[in-house]
Amino acid sequence: PQLEEASLLHFMGLNKVPSPRTTQPVPSILMKIFQERQKAAATGHYQKLCYVKEFGVPGNLIRLFQDQGALSHPMEVAQAPPCTQKFHFFNLSVITQDEQLMMAKLDLRLGLNAYNALQQDLEVMVSVVQGPAPQPDQKLVLHYLPWSQRVLHVDLLDVVKEWNSNPQSNLGLVLELLPKGNNDSTMTIYPEGTCDNWRQFIQASLMVVTLTHQECPRFPHFPRKRR
Amino acid sequence: ATLSTMESTSKHLCQRHQMVINFEDLGWHKWIIAPKEFRTNYCKGDCPFSLMSFFNSSNYAFLQTLMNSRTPEVPKAACVPTKLSSISMLYYDSYGNIILQHHEGMVVDECGCG
Numbered sequence A: 001p002q003l004e005e006a007s008l009l010h011f012m013g014l015n016k017v018p019s020p021r022t023t024q025p026v027p028s029i030l031m032k033i034f035q036e037r038q039k040a041a042a043t044g045h046y047q048k049l050c051y052v053k054e055f056g057v058p059g060n061l062i063r064l065f066q067d068q069g070a071l072s073h074p075m076e077v078a079q080a081p082p083c084t085q086k087f088h089f090f091n092l093s094v095i096t097q098d099e100q101l102m103m104a105k106l107d108l109r110l111g112l113n114a115y116n117a118l119q120q121d122l123e124v125m126v127s128v129v130q131g132p133a134p135q136p137d138q139k140l141v142l143h144y145l146p147w148s149q150r151v152l153h154v155d156l157l158d159v160v161k162e163w164n165s166n167p168q169s170n171l172g173l174v175l176e177l178l179p180k181g182n183n184d185s186t187m188t189i190y191p192e193g194t195c196d197n198w199r200q201f202i203q204a205s206l207m208v209v210t211l212t213h214q215e216c217p218r219f220p221h222f223p224r225k226r227r
Numbered sequence B: 001a002t003l004s005t006m007e008s009t010s011k012h013l014c015q016r017h018q019m020v021i022n023f024e025d026l027g028w029h030k031w032i033i034a035p036k037e038f039r040t041n042y043c044k045g046d047c048p049f050s051l052m053s054f055f056n057s058s059n060y061a062f063l064q065t066l067m068n069s070r071t072p073e074v075p076k077a078a079c080v081p082t083k084l085s086s087i088s089m090l091y092y093d094s095y096g097n098i099i100l101q102h103h104e105g106m107v108v109d110e111c112g113c114g
Helices: A002-011 A028-042 A046-050 A074-078 A157-165 A195-199 B002-011 B049-054 B059-070
Strands: A061-066 A085-088 A099-110 A122-129 A138-145 A151-155 A173-179 A202-212 B015-022 B032-034 B037-044 B079-092 B098-113
Touching: A028 A046, A028 A061, A028 B079, A028 B098, A085 A202, A099 A122, A099 A157, A122 A151, A173 A202, B015 B098, B049 B059, B059 B098
Parallel strands: B037 B098
Antiparallel strands: A061 A202, A061 B098, A085 A173, A099 A151, A099 A202, A122 A138, A122 A173, B015 B037, B032 B079, B037 B079, B079 B098
16 A cells, blocks of 8 residues: 555655645635636636636646744744744745746735734835845835735745745745834834744745646746756 | 346446545545545456447557457457546645645546557
């Protein structure tokens, strides 16, 4: 049975039975796309399996990468208040050479508790870490997050293409909460409680769609940067 | 008698037989999110030369079975899948990432002598 199991897993592109330590909840959008694809496969509409109409991009492989930030930046947990930064890291090593990146979207969900004691509006600053911590030279991707909205989507396709073609450049992201319109980042905010419980209310995941030409030969082959 | 003989023979002729793959039986339900199981078929049965025209067989199957009646070490044509389809699967990988991918050739729709 082990041999049979190994050969079926290999067929699925896996080298062993996955045993994830923590499992993130399955977003409803993925279940919806799965059911659409099951219908398309059952009715033989294979062209639908190479386009993700929910995201409006060609693609036959969708991954929701789990944030490994806490594992890759353990020193962050020790940081004393005020703690307004959270590191995020996504391990993209599972993306293979013959896959073409079509979409990469960072989904940030800020829990209610991260804002309880803070009345002023907040800005969320998402930065790409480019230098070695602790003084990373960061390229800013500034986003304003009003009080009512708690989900933020950031298009990271160019960043993920760079990380994928040059894996050493993938040092993760930093998310920072700042008072709205405040350029002086020395004035920070003091969220409730300790750093750790502030951070656990900020959940991040990276939704990536890729296209493999072997399974979807009809779609044009966009020039790829050599790794 | 003929009918029953024919009928009993037809049971041994190449045809598809339903099979249900249940991932819990394989012990994979912890990492496969969906589907929990899927229906497919397996191919089993004989490919006698006299009935080859009933099957959607390929030309080489005819020739191979013809040769089998002259030189037994050439095996008869085998009962194999002749139409396959894919399924989509939603599962966790070892990093806890969620993957939605469709896998070609996972479902056997039809069988024949090939």
